Amino acid sequence: MHRHAPCPLAHLWLGLGLCSACAAPPTTTRCTDTPPAAVTNAAQARDAAEDPAARITTGAPLPADAGVPAPPGEQRWLASDPHVPFFSLRPDEDGGSRIHAHEPEDCTGWAVPGSRWHAVGRHGALVGAFVLTGGEGYDVTNCYELGFERESGELGSGLLVTGAYQAPARSLAWTPSAAERTALAGRVAEIDGLFEVPAHADPPPALAERSLAFVRADIEGEREGDSTRWIAVGGRWFGLFSLEPERADPAPRWRLRYLDAELAVHGFVPPMAYTPLAAIDADGDGDPELVVHRSDGPSWDDLLLIPGGTSYDEGPMSTGGATI
Structure with a gap:
């Protein structure tokens, strides 16, 4: 609130x-009187990379060995535009699941070349399948904006998810x-x-x-x-x-x-x-x-x-x- x-x-x-x-x-x-949220996000992402080696420069290609596949039970969600980390949902100790904000390291950690992602429609249905083909760095957000190749269907709302997500029953x-x-x-x-x-x-x-x-x-x-x-x-x-x-x-x-x-x-x-x-x-x-x-x-x-x-x-x- x-x-x-x-x-x-x-x-x-x-x-x-x-x-x-x-x-x-x-x-x-x-x-x-605060700046718009996206500007604040960009500044926080940039400041989070204190190690010069962790800085992502504009135009830098996504490393071919980037990322680690989602573990069992985890969902990873990418934003609609650009396709960058949004949030995850992971199992908790009580047998349920919990929503988590993305972390700065997810800009590389979620970007697994060749991984399969599903496009989500306006009411949660899975409407398309896409394969991650690469990405391009942007220094303002210190993140890779990911690129995909359509395998089937359509992009829907623009949101992409990989992992354990199931469309509403x-x-x-x-x-x-x-x-x-x-x-x-x-x-x-x-x-x-x-x-x-x-x-x-x-x-x-x-x-x-x-x-x-x-x-x-x-x-x-x-x-x-x-x-x-x-x-x-x-x-x-x-x-x-x-x-x-x-x-x-x-x-x-x-x-x-x-x-x-x-x-x-x-x-x-x-x-x-x-x-x-x-x-x-x-x-x-x-x-x-x-x-x-x-x-x-x-x-x-x-x-x-x-x-x-x-x-x-x-x-x-x-x-x-x-x-x-």
Whole structure:
């Protein structure tokens, strides 16, 4: 949870009625003076390589003997663009599994030439197979941006995984009705209108192109009487909404659960500073994690959101990419 002050968004929930259906403000409201996450990632990766021998120079080819295959039970995930380490999921002592952030050494350790990776679709399905053919170093991130050859299928969301991942046993997708889409469009327009955008700036794409509808599980009854139908919306801000269960009022009602407008308050950003990429179920518990692509223009990364009760919590972020 991130709550920083002062923050011009702090008064929105009641003053502008954006969360009129909420008992409390959305879990995450980010509004800081810190650099964009991808720039911070790049600086941390660069500073992590204190040993000059560990420095990766721009354009350097991936060593032919790089990497070690994933051990049994481990999943390794690469970000969508560029293909760099994102997160892993490894067995724990209790017989379950745990999500781990990538480490600086994974830039080489995961890059096994000839290894087979699977492309993941927007709702966690395996949609393609790719073989790692090499990589090129980038000194800003001190990492290799990996290259692949398509073996079959398509790239899907852009995410790649190798190891023990299994696609969700049940579909994570659902389709809002026309009335539900109309109600959501109204909420989205309210939030879009909060941010000053230059007159010449491109508008965000249509709602259908900037959103991802997904189904959450009701694990151990923690959402009893609450909705399992959610939708992620990207643009100059990122939000998660849940569709309220049917009630006496037949009009669809959306509850704002999560809002990240950190990039929007830094000034002009691309129309799709935040893009919901995929709902996956890496840990196999039936309640999907979400992957969001973030970009301020010159830098970008992928962020994993992990389900937590009635909202989501921030998890690992990818090494990222940049043109700085």
